[in-house]
Amino acid sequence: MPPHRLNRRSLVEKSLKGAAALPFWGLGNRLCATDGVTDSEFILGVSAAFRGPSRSLGIELYRGSQAYFRHVNQSGGINGRTVRLQCYDDGYQPVPSVLNTLKLIAEDDVFALFGYVGTPTVTRVLPLLKKFQDRNAYIFFPFTGAQPQRQPPYGDFAFNLRASYAQETAGLVHNFVRVGRSRVAVFYQADAYGRSGWAGVRDALAEHDKTIVGEATYKRGTRFTDSMRRQVEILKETNPDSVICTGSYAACAAFIRDSIDFGLEVPIANLSFVGSENLLKLLVDSTDNPERYTRLLVNSQVVPSYEDLSIPVIPEYRSRMTTVNTDLPSDLLDEPYTPLLYSFVSLEGYLNAKLMTEILTRMGDQPARERLEGAVFSVKDFDLGINELVSFSPRRRQGLQRIYYTMVDDRKFVTLRDWSERFAK
Amino acid sequence: MKIQRINRGTLFGIFALFLVMSLSTSALCIYTVDTHLSNEYRTNSGGIAKTIADASVDILLNRDLSTLQSFIDQFIDIQGVSYIYITDEHGGFVAHTFVPGIPPEIIKGARPDNASLDRNIAGMGDFFEVSRPILAGLAGSVHVGMDTGLIALKIQQAVGQQVYLISCIFLAGVVLATWLMYRSGRHLDSLLSYAQSLAMSTAMEPKVKLVADRNDEYGTLAHLFDYFSSKQEGALQEQEEPGADAHS
Structure with missing residues (x-):
């Protein structure tokens, strides 16, 4: 577990943020945002391929996640807070991915990074998480099965759901x-x-x-x-x-x-x-x-077939993919995209969102980034509905093991x- | 514009001089750029190979190959670096940047741990390859291929620029020399006309007379012609006068 250090710089930043927010207290929850969470929402940062030859991966992963998050939001949110995805396109290229991540952590101050796509991108982002370890910057469920986010020295900053x-x-x-x-x-x-x-x-x-x-x-x-x-x-x-x-x-x-x-x-x-x-x-x-x-x-x-209706989560996933609006913000698309009705990628995105919701729920009424890792490790034998239970611990940072x-x-x-x-x- | 015959030699001399200058400076340029760039390439590629070799120890021993690949991919963007490959202690390839595959020349070629060699790879070109051992060769070795075609391109660019500059100077020189020759030729023509008029005792055009007013060699020559002409006239008169005395 990376040590949470309230160093002088972060102390000054927090104080300044607090001072700046005071005059607006009560005017709107967004103005009081600290650590990517307000009284009304969690902000998760996404950098993925929404343009270029691999854009379908980023778009479908996003759609699957939104199918679950928007359902949660419509049902009252997580302990009263909705989930918002702050998205940037990286075109599946390492340099834009690094710049996007820097923006998400340093400027947007998101609660956590979520739903990244690709090994060459995530591999280059990992050192940033170590750099920002005093802010408890974690990446959740990247769409890659590569090893760098599963082993030292960066494994402590990532949580994986899919098999490697x-x-x-x-x-x-x-x-x-x-x-x-x-x-x-x-x-x-x-x-x-x-x-x-x-x-x-x-x-x-x-x-x-x-x-x-x-x-x-x-x-x-x-x-x-x-x-x-x-x-x-x-x-x-x-x-x-x-x-x-x-x-x-x-x-x-x-x-x-x-x-x-x-x-x-x-x-x-x-x-x-x-x-x-x-x-x-x-x-x-x-x-x-x-x-x-x-x-x-x-x-x-790494997820079961969405054609297999005997698996509990599949009917739920198929229903939400057809009833929930999963459209991508138009400014992220450079040309029209015809979404897939169902896909393995969107199913993975759906499962990612479902587990993320469970983790955020476990943080209770006072969510804070420094307690995020503890909330993940509290997940034991959690049933996502795919006939494989999910558990996390300091020595187990990958939720699923099965290959289909x-x-x-x-x-x-x-x-x-x-x-x-x-x-x- | 007419160039006098006596000036044509000068003009040819200028051409010849510029040709020698162009050839000699181009040859010097090729030698200098080639030597400097080759040395720089060798130094840089050696530096890159050493950097990768030093950093690869930790990655090879403690991390996975995707991290190693990600690491070497960052070096391929450096100008001149055409390929990088890393072999393990048994000579097996563990990471490389070749597309669509590892060339047969590389697979078959000898790969000493700490050496440099020139390679020609079919379909890719000529390369200068530097190798450095990882952990004294116990963990493998790094090989960096620099594109020597880029050196040739740089030489072409440098020589091209130089030839262009010399050509501009040459053209300006020819125009200036021609103009100066034309100017001096005009005075020579006037002096010639002046001399012919004196010799034939014909009427002189006003502009021809002006040559005698000059303060240079043309003016001096005109005065000398005048002097010789008047002396000639005087001598002729003296020859005629004794006869006249005899009649009187």
Whole structure:
């Protein structure tokens, strides 16, 4: 736990804030805001991709969160306080993400950071949290499974809900090896996210005394219209019997398209971050025979399928996604966006918001940032409604551990139950 | 504008001089820029490699590879840095910046821990690669590739700028020299006309007469022509006068 130090600077800042607020006491709760919380609202800071090739991830995560937060707000809020998301676009780029975070912490004085998207962005933001540890700056439930926010020296400043990429890649590798596919190649984004997936595959293969047979990379920001032929050729030369992708939907869809077109017809797996629905939409919309491109697709997920209505939270999520206004502030969009009705990403956002609400509720009537960590650690065996209980402690800063595998059936991602039947060599 | 034949040699001399100047200064420029930039590149790439190597110890021993990748990605924005890769103690690649993949030349190439080498990578160009060991090589090594094509581009730019400047000076010099030659040629023409008029005892144009009023060599020559002409006339008269005396 980072020590809460009321140093001279923060003491002066708090005194000045208090002095400035005194003349306006009672004029409006917003004027009395300290530490990102007022008598009427919690302010959570978001920096995510709302523009650019990966914008669907940021938008859908936001929509899922808002589906729950707005429902809470409409029901009277958390101990009388509503939740407001202060959002900035970073385009899935590290430098804007750092600048946005600086603004959220130093200027907007948000209660906590919430719902960030991406490894290259979050990885660069983490040192800022250490810098602002005297303000108890924490990041909650970033949409990344990378290790830096799960281990020292920055692990103490982050709380994760989703399982890690290491767990996802390990699951994919073990299943591929189990069905006789141990010549695994890797296609990945040339940055921290891609490296995280690459390392996960390498470590998992090492458990089977195997190594990665081939690797190819692409630049972050690659679009579906870009060619991946060269990457396919590089991997084809190594004769893999399966490929694990660590990328975003546009680039991975382009890779899958070119793999099939240029004769690399092996199972291709994607991690949860890919944005499964957008990947599928690109493949389906670009061809008359989408089954040809999707029959060997397998995506790992960190939340269950939103098609499985037997899971308690799914009907609730589906209902709120259709009844609650989840529109993004128009100033964050640079071009029109057609939202997805349901998606794995928005479901994750929904679960993030549900757990955040529970944590804020546990802070009672006098919420303060210095008691935030304690409130998180008080969560024990909490039921989010996905048949997996969530617990936190100083040594357990990741809520969920389970990985789900999905395949495409009838142009939808459905739960993969039998690897042998689908992917046996 | 007519240039006298005696001045054409001078003009050719100016051309030749400028040509020698252009060639010699360009060669000097190429040598200087190439030497300085190459040295700077070698120093910088060595510095970058050492920085990464020093910082990578902690990351490799205590952190994960995504942190290492994030760390080296920040260096790739530096001008001239084309690629960075980090190998473990067994020579396996643990982080790199290559897209769409690690070139075969890099995979096959020898990678000494603390060395520099020039590389040509098919489809990418020529590079100067510096390597530095991590934890004395026990944890691997860092390799930084600098684009030598950028040095060639800088040389081209520097030489281009220099040639442009010399060309401007050369053109201005030619215009000035031509004008000066034309000016001095005009006086020579007047002096020539002056001399011809004296020789043929024809009437002189007023502007031709002006050459005798000059205080320079042209004026002096005009006076000398006058002097010789009057002496010639005097001698002719003396030759004619003895005959006249005989008749009288």
